Amino acid sequence: MPDPREIELIQRCQQGSGDAFRELFDRYQRRTYWIAHNMLSNYDTAQDISQEAFLRVFRNIGRFDTKKNFYTWLYQIVVNLCIDHMRRASHSRAADLEEVGAGIPDGGHDPGESTGRTELRGRVQAALDRLPPKYKAVLTLRDIQGFSCEEIAEIVGATNATVRWRLHRARKLFKAAWDGKKLEAVRDDEGDELV
Protein backbone atom coordinates (compact mmCIF):
# COMPACT_ATOMS: atom_id res chain seq x y z
CA MET A 1 0.00 0.00 0.00
CA PRO A 2 1.64 3.28 -1.05
CA ASP A 3 2.51 5.67 1.75
CA PRO A 4 0.11 8.72 1.83
CA ARG A 5 3.00 11.18 2.17
CA GLU A 6 4.58 9.63 -0.90
CA ILE A 7 1.34 9.92 -2.86
CA GLU A 8 1.21 13.59 -1.94
CA LEU A 9 4.80 14.06 -3.11
CA ILE A 10 4.09 12.31 -6.41
CA GLN A 11 0.98 14.42 -6.96
CA ARG A 12 3.00 17.58 -6.30
CA CYS A 13 5.64 16.34 -8.76
CA GLN A 14 2.88 15.81 -11.31
CA GLN A 15 1.93 19.45 -10.81
CA GLY A 16 5.54 20.43 -11.50
CA SER A 17 7.00 20.81 -8.01
CA GLY A 18 10.77 20.48 -8.15
CA ASP A 19 11.06 20.46 -4.35
CA ALA A 20 8.72 17.45 -4.12
CA PHE A 21 10.88 15.65 -6.64
CA ARG A 22 13.98 16.45 -4.63
CA GLU A 23 12.29 14.87 -1.61
CA LEU A 24 11.49 11.74 -3.61
CA PHE A 25 15.09 11.70 -4.79
CA ASP A 26 16.34 11.96 -1.19
CA ARG A 27 14.12 9.04 -0.19
CA TYR A 28 15.30 6.67 -2.89
CA GLN A 29 18.72 7.73 -4.14
CA ARG A 30 20.70 5.48 -1.82
CA ARG A 31 18.96 2.23 -2.69
CA THR A 32 18.80 3.16 -6.35
CA TYR A 33 22.53 3.66 -6.33
CA TRP A 34 23.20 0.36 -4.55
CA ILE A 35 20.99 -1.70 -6.85
CA ALA A 36 22.88 -0.25 -9.81
CA HIS A 37 26.19 -0.83 -8.04
CA ASN A 38 25.37 -4.44 -7.23
CA MET A 39 24.32 -5.04 -10.81
CA LEU A 40 27.23 -3.29 -12.49
CA SER A 41 29.97 -3.33 -9.83
CA ASN A 42 31.21 0.00 -11.03
CA TYR A 43 31.07 3.22 -9.05
CA ASP A 44 30.79 5.66 -11.97
CA THR A 45 28.37 3.60 -14.04
CA ALA A 46 26.14 3.11 -10.99
CA GLN A 47 25.96 6.90 -10.61
CA ASP A 48 25.20 7.38 -14.31
CA ILE A 49 22.46 4.76 -14.22
CA SER A 50 20.95 6.28 -11.05
CA GLN A 51 20.95 9.70 -12.67
CA GLU A 52 19.34 8.40 -15.85
CA ALA A 53 16.72 6.53 -13.83
CA PHE A 54 15.70 9.67 -11.92
CA LEU A 55 15.59 11.69 -15.12
CA ARG A 56 13.26 9.12 -16.70
CA VAL A 57 11.11 9.07 -13.60
CA PHE A 58 10.79 12.85 -13.67
CA ARG A 59 9.95 12.94 -17.37
CA ASN A 60 7.28 10.27 -17.00
CA ILE A 61 5.89 10.96 -13.54
CA GLY A 62 2.87 12.69 -15.08
CA ARG A 63 1.69 9.30 -16.29
CA PHE A 64 2.38 7.46 -13.05
CA ASP A 65 -0.65 5.87 -11.39
CA THR A 66 -0.49 6.66 -7.66
CA LYS A 67 -2.31 3.40 -6.89
CA LYS A 68 0.89 1.59 -7.82
CA ASN A 69 4.06 1.41 -5.76
CA PHE A 70 6.45 4.17 -6.71
CA TYR A 71 9.53 2.27 -5.59
CA THR A 72 8.83 -0.81 -7.71
CA TRP A 73 8.41 1.49 -10.73
CA LEU A 74 11.67 3.30 -9.97
CA TYR A 75 13.61 0.09 -9.38
CA GLN A 76 12.13 -1.44 -12.51
CA ILE A 77 13.62 1.46 -14.47
CA VAL A 78 16.95 1.00 -12.69
CA VAL A 79 17.09 -2.76 -13.28
CA ASN A 80 16.10 -2.37 -16.94
CA LEU A 81 18.75 0.29 -17.47
CA CYS A 82 21.34 -1.96 -15.82
CA ILE A 83 20.36 -5.00 -17.89
CA ASP A 84 20.45 -2.89 -21.02
CA HIS A 85 23.87 -1.55 -20.08
CA MET A 86 25.20 -5.03 -19.32
CA ARG A 87 23.92 -6.44 -22.57
CA ARG A 88 25.42 -3.61 -24.55
CA ALA A 89 28.72 -3.96 -22.81
CA SER A 90 28.53 -7.77 -22.93
CA HIS A 91 29.50 -7.44 -19.32
CA SER A 92 28.78 -10.92 -18.06
CA ARG A 93 29.99 -12.67 -21.22
CA ALA A 94 33.39 -11.03 -21.21
CA ALA A 95 33.82 -11.02 -17.50
CA ASP A 96 36.69 -13.01 -16.24
CA LEU A 97 36.56 -13.92 -12.59
CA GLU A 98 39.97 -12.53 -11.81
CA GLU A 99 39.57 -9.32 -13.78
CA VAL A 100 36.19 -8.51 -12.31
CA GLY A 101 37.42 -9.18 -8.79
CA ALA A 102 40.33 -6.84 -9.27
CA GLY A 103 38.16 -4.07 -10.64
CA ILE A 104 35.63 -3.88 -7.84
CA PRO A 105 35.48 -0.35 -6.51
CA ASP A 106 35.33 0.40 -2.84
CA GLY A 107 31.88 1.88 -3.34
CA GLY A 108 31.47 3.52 0.03
CA HIS A 109 31.75 0.55 2.34
CA ASP A 110 33.41 1.12 5.67
CA PRO A 111 37.02 2.07 4.97
CA GLY A 112 37.99 0.53 8.28
CA GLU A 113 36.73 -2.95 7.41
CA SER A 114 39.29 -5.74 7.45
CA THR A 115 41.24 -6.70 4.35
CA GLY A 116 39.87 -10.24 4.60
CA ARG A 117 36.32 -8.97 4.52
CA THR A 118 37.05 -6.67 1.60
CA GLU A 119 38.60 -9.57 -0.31
CA LEU A 120 35.64 -11.79 0.46
CA ARG A 121 33.26 -9.09 -0.74
CA GLY A 122 35.33 -8.83 -3.90
CA ARG A 123 35.05 -12.58 -4.48
CA VAL A 124 31.28 -12.50 -3.93
CA GLN A 125 30.86 -9.63 -6.38
CA ALA A 126 33.12 -11.38 -8.89
CA ALA A 127 31.03 -14.55 -8.72
CA LEU A 128 27.85 -12.49 -9.07
CA ASP A 129 29.30 -10.69 -12.07
CA ARG A 130 29.58 -13.99 -13.94
CA LEU A 131 25.81 -14.42 -13.94
CA PRO A 132 23.67 -13.42 -16.93
CA PRO A 133 21.82 -10.12 -16.38
CA LYS A 134 18.35 -11.39 -15.52
CA TYR A 135 19.66 -13.89 -12.97
CA LYS A 136 21.93 -11.30 -11.51
CA ALA A 137 18.93 -8.99 -11.20
CA VAL A 138 16.81 -11.41 -9.16
CA LEU A 139 19.72 -12.39 -6.93
CA THR A 140 20.57 -8.74 -6.33
CA LEU A 141 16.98 -7.87 -5.48
CA ARG A 142 16.33 -10.92 -3.30
CA ASP A 143 19.54 -11.89 -1.52
CA ILE A 144 21.28 -8.52 -1.42
CA GLN A 145 18.48 -5.97 -1.28
CA GLY A 146 16.01 -8.22 0.54
CA PHE A 147 12.88 -7.65 -1.55
CA SER A 148 10.15 -10.29 -1.42
CA CYS A 149 9.37 -12.46 -4.43
CA GLU A 150 6.14 -10.49 -4.92
CA GLU A 151 8.01 -7.18 -5.01
CA ILE A 152 10.59 -8.63 -7.41
CA ALA A 153 7.79 -9.88 -9.66
CA GLU A 154 6.53 -6.27 -9.89
CA ILE A 155 10.02 -4.89 -10.47
CA VAL A 156 11.07 -7.33 -13.19
CA GLY A 157 7.60 -7.57 -14.70
CA ALA A 158 7.27 -11.34 -14.33
CA THR A 159 4.97 -13.69 -12.48
CA ASN A 160 5.74 -14.87 -8.98
CA ALA A 161 6.41 -18.37 -10.28
CA THR A 162 8.89 -17.08 -12.86
CA VAL A 163 10.73 -15.11 -10.20
CA ARG A 164 10.94 -18.18 -7.99
CA TRP A 165 12.22 -20.23 -10.90
CA ARG A 166 14.80 -17.61 -11.83
CA LEU A 167 15.95 -17.38 -8.22
CA HIS A 168 16.37 -21.14 -8.08
CA ARG A 169 18.41 -21.05 -11.26
CA ALA A 170 20.37 -17.96 -10.21
CA ARG A 171 21.46 -19.50 -6.91
CA LYS A 172 22.66 -22.64 -8.65
CA LEU A 173 24.61 -20.56 -11.13
CA PHE A 174 26.01 -18.42 -8.34
CA LYS A 175 27.11 -21.53 -6.47
CA ALA A 176 28.88 -22.82 -9.57
CA ALA A 177 30.57 -19.44 -10.04
CA TRP A 178 31.44 -19.32 -6.34
CA ASP A 179 33.00 -22.78 -6.53
CA GLY A 180 35.02 -21.57 -9.50
CA LYS A 181 33.27 -23.85 -11.96
CA LYS A 182 32.89 -22.98 -15.60
CA LEU A 183 29.32 -21.91 -16.31
CA GLU A 184 28.12 -24.03 -19.17
CA ALA A 185 26.55 -22.41 -22.19
CA VAL A 186 22.98 -23.61 -22.05
CA ARG A 187 19.62 -22.14 -22.88
CA ASP A 188 17.06 -21.78 -20.17
CA ASP A 189 13.38 -22.59 -20.36
CA GLU A 190 12.58 -18.99 -21.33
CA GLY A 191 14.67 -19.37 -24.48
CA ASP A 192 17.46 -17.02 -23.39
CA GLU A 193 21.03 -18.10 -23.44
CA LEU A 194 22.26 -18.57 -19.93
CA VAL A 195 25.95 -17.82 -20.33
Add this chain to the structure above:
Amino acid sequence: MDKTCLEIRDLLALGADVAPNERIAIESHVSLCAECARALADMQAMIGTLALLREGPMPAGAAERIWRGVQPAVPGARRPAILAWAARAAAILVIGLAVGYTSKSMAARTPGSGVAAEEPSLDDTRPTIVSGVRSSGATDGGGQDSAASLNPGVPMFILQAWSRHYLPSVDEILESDVVRF
Protein backbone atom coordinates in the same frame (compact mmCIF):
# COMPACT_ATOMS: atom_id res chain seq x y z
CA MET B 1 22.92 -40.23 -3.46
CA ASP B 2 19.39 -41.53 -3.95
CA LYS B 3 16.51 -39.95 -5.81
CA THR B 4 15.18 -38.24 -2.69
CA CYS B 5 18.57 -36.67 -2.02
CA LEU B 6 18.72 -35.31 -5.59
CA GLU B 7 15.23 -33.83 -5.29
CA ILE B 8 16.06 -32.27 -1.94
CA ARG B 9 19.37 -30.83 -3.20
CA ASP B 10 17.47 -29.24 -6.05
CA LEU B 11 15.05 -27.59 -3.64
CA LEU B 12 17.87 -26.20 -1.49
CA ALA B 13 18.60 -23.51 -4.07
CA LEU B 14 15.23 -21.98 -3.30
CA GLY B 15 16.55 -21.00 0.10
CA ALA B 16 13.91 -19.26 2.17
CA ASP B 17 11.60 -19.11 -0.82
CA VAL B 18 10.49 -22.74 -0.64
CA ALA B 19 6.79 -23.52 -0.42
CA PRO B 20 5.53 -24.78 2.98
CA ASN B 21 5.24 -28.39 1.76
CA GLU B 22 8.78 -28.22 0.32
CA ARG B 23 10.09 -26.86 3.59
CA ILE B 24 8.57 -29.79 5.48
CA ALA B 25 10.10 -32.24 2.97
CA ILE B 26 13.55 -30.64 3.35
CA GLU B 27 13.40 -30.51 7.14
CA SER B 28 12.33 -34.10 7.51
CA HIS B 29 14.98 -35.30 5.03
CA VAL B 30 17.95 -33.40 6.47
CA SER B 31 17.11 -34.68 9.93
CA LEU B 32 18.03 -38.14 8.61
CA CYS B 33 20.61 -37.38 5.91
CA ALA B 34 23.89 -35.84 7.09
CA GLU B 35 25.13 -35.10 3.56
CA CYS B 36 22.01 -33.17 2.62
CA ALA B 37 22.13 -31.37 5.99
CA ARG B 38 25.68 -30.27 5.12
CA ALA B 39 24.57 -29.23 1.62
CA LEU B 40 21.76 -27.17 3.20
CA ALA B 41 24.22 -25.45 5.54
CA ASP B 42 26.56 -24.72 2.60
CA MET B 43 23.75 -23.24 0.55
CA GLN B 44 22.59 -21.06 3.44
CA ALA B 45 26.15 -19.85 4.01
CA MET B 46 26.57 -19.08 0.32
CA ILE B 47 23.35 -17.10 0.19
CA GLY B 48 24.50 -15.34 3.35
CA THR B 49 27.71 -14.19 1.67
CA LEU B 50 25.66 -12.17 -0.79
CA ALA B 51 24.56 -10.04 2.13
CA LEU B 52 28.13 -8.76 2.24
CA LEU B 53 27.24 -6.65 -0.77
CA ARG B 54 24.33 -5.09 1.06
CA GLU B 55 24.28 -1.33 0.85
CA GLY B 56 26.36 0.80 3.15
CA PRO B 57 26.62 4.55 3.13
CA MET B 58 26.91 6.01 -0.33
CA PRO B 59 30.38 7.05 -1.43
CA ALA B 60 31.14 10.64 -0.42
CA GLY B 61 29.52 13.14 -2.76
CA ALA B 62 27.80 10.51 -4.91
CA ALA B 63 24.26 11.65 -4.09
CA GLU B 64 25.03 15.26 -4.96
CA ARG B 65 26.80 14.25 -8.16
CA ILE B 66 23.72 12.29 -9.21
CA TRP B 67 21.43 15.17 -8.27
CA ARG B 68 23.56 17.68 -10.20
CA GLY B 69 22.82 15.66 -13.33
CA VAL B 70 19.11 15.51 -12.57
CA GLN B 71 18.50 19.06 -11.31
CA PRO B 72 18.68 20.93 -14.66
CA ALA B 73 15.68 18.92 -15.86
CA VAL B 74 13.70 19.64 -12.69
CA PRO B 75 12.38 23.22 -12.64
CA GLY B 76 12.33 24.94 -9.28
CA ALA B 77 14.06 22.15 -7.39
CA ARG B 78 15.74 23.36 -4.27
CA ARG B 79 19.47 23.44 -4.02
CA PRO B 80 21.22 20.59 -2.28
CA ALA B 81 20.95 20.86 1.49
CA ILE B 82 24.61 21.69 2.01
CA LEU B 83 24.46 24.60 -0.43
CA ALA B 84 21.29 25.90 1.19
CA TRP B 85 23.03 25.90 4.56
CA ALA B 86 26.06 27.66 3.11
CA ALA B 87 23.78 30.32 1.60
CA ARG B 88 22.03 30.80 4.95
CA ALA B 89 25.33 31.08 6.79
CA ALA B 90 26.60 33.63 4.26
CA ALA B 91 23.38 35.67 4.59
CA ILE B 92 23.67 35.72 8.38
CA LEU B 93 27.30 36.80 8.12
CA VAL B 94 26.46 39.64 5.73
CA ILE B 95 23.61 40.87 7.96
CA GLY B 96 25.85 40.69 11.01
CA LEU B 97 28.59 42.66 9.31
CA ALA B 98 26.10 45.23 8.04
CA VAL B 99 24.63 45.77 11.53
CA GLY B 100 28.10 46.07 13.01
CA TYR B 101 29.22 48.51 10.35
CA THR B 102 26.09 50.66 10.74
CA SER B 103 26.50 50.92 14.49
CA LYS B 104 30.13 51.79 14.17
CA SER B 105 29.35 54.46 11.59
CA MET B 106 26.72 55.99 13.87
CA ALA B 107 29.14 56.00 16.74
CA ALA B 108 31.76 57.71 14.61
CA ARG B 109 29.30 60.47 13.67
CA THR B 110 28.43 61.22 17.30
CA PRO B 111 30.29 64.41 18.35
CA GLY B 112 33.14 63.75 20.74
CA SER B 113 32.61 60.07 20.95
CA GLY B 114 34.93 58.76 18.22
CA VAL B 115 34.91 54.99 18.39
CA ALA B 116 35.64 54.94 22.06
CA ALA B 117 33.24 53.03 24.22
CA GLU B 118 32.14 53.76 27.70
CA GLU B 119 33.52 51.56 30.41
CA PRO B 120 30.83 49.05 31.27
CA SER B 121 29.82 49.50 34.87
CA LEU B 122 29.77 46.50 37.19
CA ASP B 123 26.04 46.70 37.67
CA ASP B 124 25.40 46.90 33.95
CA THR B 125 24.17 43.44 33.07
CA ARG B 126 23.17 44.30 29.56
CA PRO B 127 25.01 42.35 26.87
CA THR B 128 26.14 45.53 25.15
CA ILE B 129 29.88 45.83 24.90
CA VAL B 130 30.18 48.69 22.48
CA SER B 131 27.58 51.38 22.74
CA GLY B 132 28.94 54.39 20.99
CA VAL B 133 25.58 56.07 20.70
CA ARG B 134 24.79 55.74 24.37
CA SER B 135 28.27 56.78 25.40
CA SER B 136 27.88 60.23 23.93
CA GLY B 137 25.31 61.37 26.46
CA ALA B 138 26.21 62.71 29.88
CA THR B 139 23.00 61.60 31.57
CA ASP B 140 20.94 58.42 31.69
CA GLY B 141 19.21 57.97 28.37
CA GLY B 142 21.41 60.64 26.88
CA GLY B 143 22.68 58.21 24.29
CA GLN B 144 19.22 57.60 22.99
CA ASP B 145 18.54 61.32 22.92
CA SER B 146 21.73 61.97 21.04
CA ALA B 147 20.98 59.25 18.57
CA ALA B 148 17.49 60.61 18.07
CA SER B 149 18.86 64.07 17.48
CA LEU B 150 21.30 62.70 14.90
CA ASN B 151 18.63 60.68 13.16
CA PRO B 152 15.38 62.58 13.62
CA GLY B 153 13.51 60.54 11.02
CA VAL B 154 14.40 57.15 12.48
CA PRO B 155 12.03 55.56 15.03
CA MET B 156 13.47 55.22 18.51
CA PHE B 157 13.06 51.45 18.72
CA ILE B 158 15.36 51.01 15.72
CA LEU B 159 17.97 53.27 17.26
CA GLN B 160 17.76 51.29 20.48
CA ALA B 161 18.34 48.10 18.53
CA TRP B 162 21.26 49.66 16.72
CA SER B 163 22.79 50.83 19.93
CA ARG B 164 22.98 47.27 21.25
CA HIS B 165 25.23 44.93 19.45
CA TYR B 166 27.79 42.39 20.41
CA LEU B 167 30.94 43.51 18.69
CA PRO B 168 33.77 44.26 21.13
CA SER B 169 35.10 47.79 21.19
CA VAL B 170 38.49 48.67 19.77
CA ASP B 171 39.67 49.67 23.24
CA GLU B 172 38.93 46.24 24.58
CA ILE B 173 40.89 44.51 21.89
CA LEU B 174 43.90 46.80 21.41
CA GLU B 175 46.38 47.97 23.98
CA SER B 176 46.38 51.71 24.60
CA ASP B 177 49.68 52.28 22.80
CA VAL B 178 48.62 50.57 19.57
CA VAL B 179 48.01 52.91 16.65
CA ARG B 180 44.36 52.87 15.56
CA PHE B 181 43.17 53.35 12.02
